[in-house]
Amino acid sequence: MRRIAFYAPMKPPTHPVPSGDRAFGRALMAAMATEDVAVDLVSELQLHDGRGDALRQTELRDLARRETARLIDRLGSDRPMLWVSYHNYYKAPDLIGPAVCARLGLPYVQIESSRAKKRLAGPWAGFAAAAEAATDAADMVFHVTAHDLITLKRDRPPGQTLVSLPPFLPRADLPEAADCGGTGRPILAAGMMRQRDKLDSYAIIAETLAQLTDPGWHLWIAGDGPARAEVETLMAPFAGRVRFLGRLDADGMADAYEQAALFFWPGVNEAFGMTYLEAQAAGLPVVAQDRPGVRDVLAPGAYPAPEDGATALALAIDALLSDPALRRTRGAAARRRIGQDHLLGSARDRFWSAVAPLVGGVR
CATH class of the missing domain: 3.40.50.2000 (Glycogen Phosphorylase B;)
Structure with missing residues (x-):
């Protein structure tokens, strides 16, 4: 050999x-x-x-x-x-x-x-x-x-x-598709909790949550790290709506994708982001900012520019949370894209x- x-x-x-x-x-x-x-x-x-x-x-x-x-x-x-x-x-x-x-x-x-x-x-x-x-x-x-x-x-x-x-x-094939259009499903975010870029993404998430209008939103966060305390401080105003899942293994992440309505990660200075691939493979629509690297792995669609800030991200999340059919359509398109190219x-x-x-x- x-x-x-x-x-x-x-x-x-x-x-x-x-x-x-x-x-x-x-x-x-x-x-x-x-x-x-x-x-x-x-x-x-x-x-x-x-x-x-x-x-x-x-x-x-x-x-x-x-x-x-x-x-x-x-x-x-x-x-x-x-x-x-x-x-x-x-x-x-x-x-x-x-x-x-x-x-x-x-x-x-x-x-x-x-x-x-x-x-x-x-x-x-x-x-x-x-x-x-x-x-x-x-x-x-x-x-x-x-x-x-x-x-x-x-x-x-x-x-x-x-x-x-x-x-x-x-992996050679796609995982089983999640029913992202189900009722009561959380927004899912996932990222290491460390200083600089990752913490900047968490700060944008907190700014976005403050502008959501959907009355039933809740957020699950998968991840851990040395900046955990800072992330918890950012999310403190939303007590009762934010759940920290901690660091998850592959099976744990697969279960989180299966239960989510959508995946949300702004993507500050991400090279591309493996979690975007995983979420889309599971059939989740993604809300992210249109950034270099990130755009290479996202299904075609309209993603807010970084300069549009948290307001544009909140509008995108509200639109998806209010429309289960839209979530399913965009999630299916993302899943096809991963199957074809990734x-x-x-x-x-x-x-x-x-x-x-x-x-x-x-x-």
């Missing part, structure tokens, strides 16, 4: 904390694997610096050098057919893959990389330069959103191939059709 070496410098798929990065990393490993090809997670070294800390970046570079030497020694006698790195960017550059591939003569592929030349100055300057160099070294880069393609195409070196790989769920089979076909020339057509 031939093998693919897989590495995720941002967050390994084995990380104990759930997140979109972890979920999509696992999905990628499932999509690349076939009856004849195994996918090996060759390193769990996390090279993420979220603070712009020069000392931390130096420490991570030292760890990466040692890990590179280890992998060259290990893989040199048992070469994989291909190296794939997931989510190389300025806060988590791939400091390992390019060196290993250059030494062992392996094809080097990246998935969901982003370029940020504006970061070549400032606290992440060195890491940003390393991320740019890693992307320059890639034979092929798969982009998962139209937003990432803009800079990847602009700064692409000669000979590099760019390929679309729409975000997908790691499941495991289509992702596997896209990946192998693209990389076949790099690996001699083996699949």
